[in-house]
Amino acid sequence: MSLPRTAVAAAATTAALLVLGSPPAAADELQGPAGGPGGTDGRFFLTVSGAQNTWIRGVQLSCPDAGGHHPHASEACTTLHRAKGDPGRVTGAAGHQCTREYDPVTATAEGDWNGRPVVWHKTFPNPCALDAATGPVFRF
Template sequence: MLRAVTLVCAPTPGGTHPDPVAACGELLANGSQLDPLAAPAADSVCTREWNPMTVTADGVWEGRRLNYTYTFANPCGLRNTTGVLFDF
C-alpha cells in the first residue's frame, strides 16, 4: 500500500503529516542525516521475516535537494523506529 504525506517546516510546521511539530523537530536535530530516524528503538523486538517496506523523503532542506530512501525488513521494523518522521 502506498501512503504519502507532506511536511512543511518553515515558517511554521504544517502539512498533512500527523505530527508536523515533532517531525520538523527531528529534521532540525538531524539535518539531512535521516538514518538515525530509521534506526530501531532500543526496546523493539521484531521477527526476522522478509516483507520489505520502503520509505522515501524527497524535498528541499536548507536550500538543498534531499532524497532519502530506506528499506525496512518488515512492517514491524517501520513501526518500531526511534523517530516519528516516517510514522504515518
C-alpha cells in the same frame, strides 16, 4: 479498468516531484551545501510503499511550521532537525523490538532542507523495523 501498480507508483513519484520542485539526486545521498546555522527549514514529500509497489501512501511535511498533512508533524520536524535534515541519520527509539517477519516496505523522502535538495530511500524488512529506525518521521 484498473491501472498497473507501476503506473500508479510512477504517477505518485511524478506528482511528488512536481509539488516539491526538487531536482533529482542519487538515493541515500544528500547533495548541496550544509544548511544554515540553527535553522529548521525543510519541506518533504514522504512515502512508504509495500513490496513490489503493491501499495503506497504519502504525506507532505513542512518544517518548522509543522505544516502539511503529517499526523505527527511536530515530532517529525524535531526528529529531522536533530538529524540535520538527513533521514539516514534519524535514530529511532532504543529498545523497540520487532518480530522477524519479512514483509518489506520502502520509505522515501524527497524535498529540501535549508535550501539543500534531499532525495533518500531505504527498504526495511517490515513496517515495525521502519518505525523502530525512523520514529515519527514515517509514522503516517
